[in-house]
Amino acid sequence: MANYPLRFQSRAEKDLAGLPRKDQIHIIKGITALQNNLFGDIKKLKSTHPEYRLRVGDYRILFEIVDSIIIIHRVGHRREIYR
Numbered sequence: 044m045a046n047y048p049l050r051f052q053s054r055a056e057k058d059l060a061g062l063p064r065k066d067q068i069h070i071i072k073g074i075t076a077l078q079n080n081l082f083g084d085i086k087k088l089k090s091t092h093p094e095y096r097l098r099v100g101d102y103r104i105l106f107e108i109v110d111s112i113i114i115i116h117r118v119g120h121r122r123e124i125y126r
Contacts, residue, residue, distance in 0.1 A: 048112045049078050055104075058118040066102065070118060073099035077106075078113060093117075096124075 051059075059067055076082045077097055084098040093107040093116045103124040105117040117124055 045080060047078050047081070047108075049074070049115065050112055051115045052117075055115040055118050062102075062118070066100075070099050070102055070104065073097060074104060074115065077104075 059070065062070070073083055074097070077085070086096050086098070088094060088096055088105075093105045093114070095106050095108070097104040097106065098121075101121050103117075103119060103121050104115060105124065106113055106115045108114070
């Protein structure tokens with residue numbers, strides 16, 4: 044089982060901090076599963092940066108993988124994250 048290093052962009056930290064505590068915990072569990080073995084509802088995005096999204100309930104985590112490091116760019120509700 045691989046354990047990928049994780050890095051949050053400052054915008055992602057602010058996004059996560061602005062969410063209700065219950066949702067933060069749920070999202071952190073999803074990110075931990077991603078970090079441990081790239082597991083979860085992951086989809087490669089078409090012609091956008093960052094490259095991937097992880098779905099956790101109604102929330103989306105936008106991230107990329109650079110040199111085996113997961114870089115989290117944004118965290119937000121599904122209706123707002125792609126704007």
